[in-house]
Structure formats: C-alpha cells, structure tokens
Amino acid sequence: MIKQPPYLKKGDKIAIVSPAKYLPKDIDFAISLFKQWGLEVVLGESVYAADHQFAGSDELRTKDLQRFLDDSSIKAVIASRGGYGVIRIIDNLDFSLFLENPKWLVGFSDITVLLSHLFGKLNTQSIHAQMPYTFDDATQASLESLRKALFGESLKYHIKNHPLNRPGTAEGLLIGGNLTLLVMVQGSLSEMDYTDKILFIEDVGEREASIDRMMRMLKRSGKLSQLRGLIVGAFNEMDEEKVPFGQSPEEIIFKVVEEYNYPVCFQFPVGHIADNQAIILGTSGQLHIDGQQVTLVQPN
Known part of the structure; x- marks a missing residue:
C-alpha cells in the first residue's frame, strides 16, 4: 500500500536541509514565504555549511537529514537545492522512524535520488517541486503549486499543445524526475518500477548525445515499453556539440518512444525553469492530450 504523508496545516513545523551542493546565497525569501503560509521553519546545520x-x-x-527524518514534530523536509551529493549519503540513512511517521520530502534535480528511493524502496509519496534556492526566480504559479501540494x-x-505531442488519455501513478539521476539509480535499491506508470522527465546541461544514450538505456531495459504515458519537461542549457547531433532533445525522445502507443507530451512546465510546477510522486494522475492542449490532473 502506498504511504501518503499527512497534508500540512497552518502551525505545522517544516525543516530545510541541504543534502547536496552548498548554498551560495541566502534563502530568506523562501523562509518568509513559508511563514506566510502559516508554517514554522527550522533550518538544519547543513543549510549554510560548505565543504568544497x-x-x-x-x-x-x-x-542533518536523519535528524529531521526521525523528528515526528517535523511535518515536511524541504531540500534547499540540488547540485550533486544525495547519492553519496542515501545508503547511510535510516528510514525506520520515518516510516512510522511519514512526512513530505520536497525537491528536484539531484534530489531525484531521494524521491526515487522514497517511492521505489519505501512506497511513500513525495513532492517534485521548486526549492528555496530557486524561489527567487520562480513564477508565482509554480510556488502556489507547491503550496497546494503540501496542503x-x-x-x-x-498547457499548450506541442507539434510532437502524441494524443491520448492515460491514468496511472506519477513517477519521474531528472533523467540523469533516474538512470543513475537503475539497478539499485532506489530504482522505481515503471510498469503502468506515467513517467515525467527533465534535465539540464546535458548534450544531445547523452540524452539519446540515457533514453535508449531506459528503452533497452524495458522501462519505456511498460508506461501508460510520458511527460517530457524542460531540457535546457544544453552543452553545444562540436559536431551537431542533428536532433533536438524533444526529437530524440520522440524517436525513442515512437513505436509505443501511449500519450506523450513535450515542454511540460517541470524542470530547471522558473515555472517548475509541482508533481506528487506516487499519486494517481490523469493525463489527457489532444490537438489543442495537455491537461494533467492530480486529485488530492
């Protein structure tokens, strides 16, 4: 049975931690916004720590993360940012007390490792959404989507239709995150089951050849043939190839999944962008794609 942490209410206490890269700036705006939502904010020791x-x-x-996983008074743990580092600590975390009192964990990018572990190993929902580091540049809509997800x-x-979209309707559990990290956890305890799921993917700073390689790895492993739907988010800040690859990230993905029948949409607002909308991993999603628009519904 899938574990759903209790939704937040005003007066609840949340914690912010930095499980990956160091913060190069303050997150005062994010702290202030959480307080406006009626939440009490606790900062972990890692938030402004730095080691290279x-x-x-x-x-x-x-x-730091273990402290808040174990603390039953903390109702959500928010990663301050991604970068790199979660895969170095994931196997040293003890989720025993967390499973007795599940709470929302929030993040994206490198935090995909943690979110994937929560669902793949612990069968627990989590939230893929903006993090305090990105709050300053985030759209109001994306921040509001996080509030809605938490509460x-x-x-x-x-969203508007994209020329490469494949129409159709699908319903299934939502899984996904950063493509690079999803590939990195394959074969580990943190790997998710893709069968009958709606998968969402995004990435940043990767070359087209890398995207092609990772998508074909997922295809060869049988993951992509088992989906009910595919949501392709932002693939931005691509490193320029010395010799052009000849396909955009969207064209690469379209070609890899061309033989399957499930609905596919492109340029969904999720990823390393200002309008990074919240998606709850492990919750049921309803995806509808037609010639005019894409609709994704996540009932509470």
Missing part, C-alpha cells in the same frame, strides 16, 4: 562544493561533509549532511489541494495543469 558540498553543503558540509557527507557525515554532516547525513546527520492537499488538487493540482490541475493546462
């Missing part, structure tokens, strides 16, 4: 590119040593980041309000998105 990491937010403190592996030991510090592990201890248990339904999420419904309508």
Whole structure:
C-alpha cells in the first residue's frame, strides 16, 4: 500500500536541509514565504555549511537529514537545492522512524535520488517541486503549486499543445524526475518500477548525445515499453556539440518512444525553469492530450 504523508496545516513545523551542493546565497525569501503560509521553519546545520562544493561533509549532511527524518514534530523536509551529493549519503540513512511517521520530502534535480528511493524502496509519496534556492526566480504559479501540494489541494495543469505531442488519455501513478539521476539509480535499491506508470522527465546541461544514450538505456531495459504515458519537461542549457547531433532533445525522445502507443507530451512546465510546477510522486494522475492542449490532473 502506498504511504501518503499527512497534508500540512497552518502551525505545522517544516525543516530545510541541504543534502547536496552548498548554498551560495541566502534563502530568506523562501523562509518568509513559508511563514506566510502559516508554517514554522527550522533550518538544519547543513543549510549554510560548505565543504568544497558540498553543503558540509557527507557525515554532516547525513546527520542533518536523519535528524529531521526521525523528528515526528517535523511535518515536511524541504531540500534547499540540488547540485550533486544525495547519492553519496542515501545508503547511510535510516528510514525506520520515518516510516512510522511519514512526512513530505520536497525537491528536484539531484534530489531525484531521494524521491526515487522514497517511492521505489519505501512506497511513500513525495513532492517534485521548486526549492528555496530557486524561489527567487520562480513564477508565482509554480510556488502556489507547491503550496497546494503540501496542503492537499488538487493540482490541475493546462498547457499548450506541442507539434510532437502524441494524443491520448492515460491514468496511472506519477513517477519521474531528472533523467540523469533516474538512470543513475537503475539497478539499485532506489530504482522505481515503471510498469503502468506515467513517467515525467527533465534535465539540464546535458548534450544531445547523452540524452539519446540515457533514453535508449531506459528503452533497452524495458522501462519505456511498460508506461501508460510520458511527460517530457524542460531540457535546457544544453552543452553545444562540436559536431551537431542533428536532433533536438524533444526529437530524440520522440524517436525513442515512437513505436509505443501511449500519450506523450513535450515542454511540460517541470524542470530547471522558473515555472517548475509541482508533481506528487506516487499519486494517481490523469493525463489527457489532444490537438489543442495537455491537461494533467492530480486529485488530492
């Protein structure tokens, strides 16, 4: 049975931690916004720590996250940012007390490792959404989607049609995150089951050849043939190839899944962009794609 953490209510206490890369700026705006939502904010030791590119040593980041996983008074744990580092500590975390009192974990990018582990290993929902580091540049709509996700309000998105979209309707559990990290956890305890799921993917700073390689790896492993639907988010800040690859990220993905029958949409507002909308991993989603628009509904 899938575990759904209790939705937040005003007066609840949340924690912010930095389980990956260090913060190069303050997150005062995010803290202020959480307080406007009626939440009490606790900062972990890792938030402003630094050890080379990491937010403190592996030991510090592990201890900090463990503290809030175990603390039943904390109702949500928000990663301050991504970068790199979660895969270095994930196997040292003990989720025993967390499973007795599940809470929402929030993040994206490198935090995909943690979110994938929560669903793949622990069968627990989590939230893929903006993080305090990105709040300053985020759209109001994306921040509001996080609030709705945390407080248990339904999420419904309508986006414009893309020329490569494949029409159709699908219903299934939503899984996904950063493509690179999804590939990195394959074969580990943190791997998710893709069967009958609606998968969403995004990435940043990768070359087209890398995207092609990762998509074909997922295809060869049988993951892509088992889906009910595919949501392709932002693939931006691509490193320029010395010799052009000849296909955009969207064209690469379209070609890889061309033989399947499930609905596919492109340029959905999820990923390393200002309008990174919240998606709850492990919740039921309803995806509808026609010639005019894409609709994604996540009932609470």
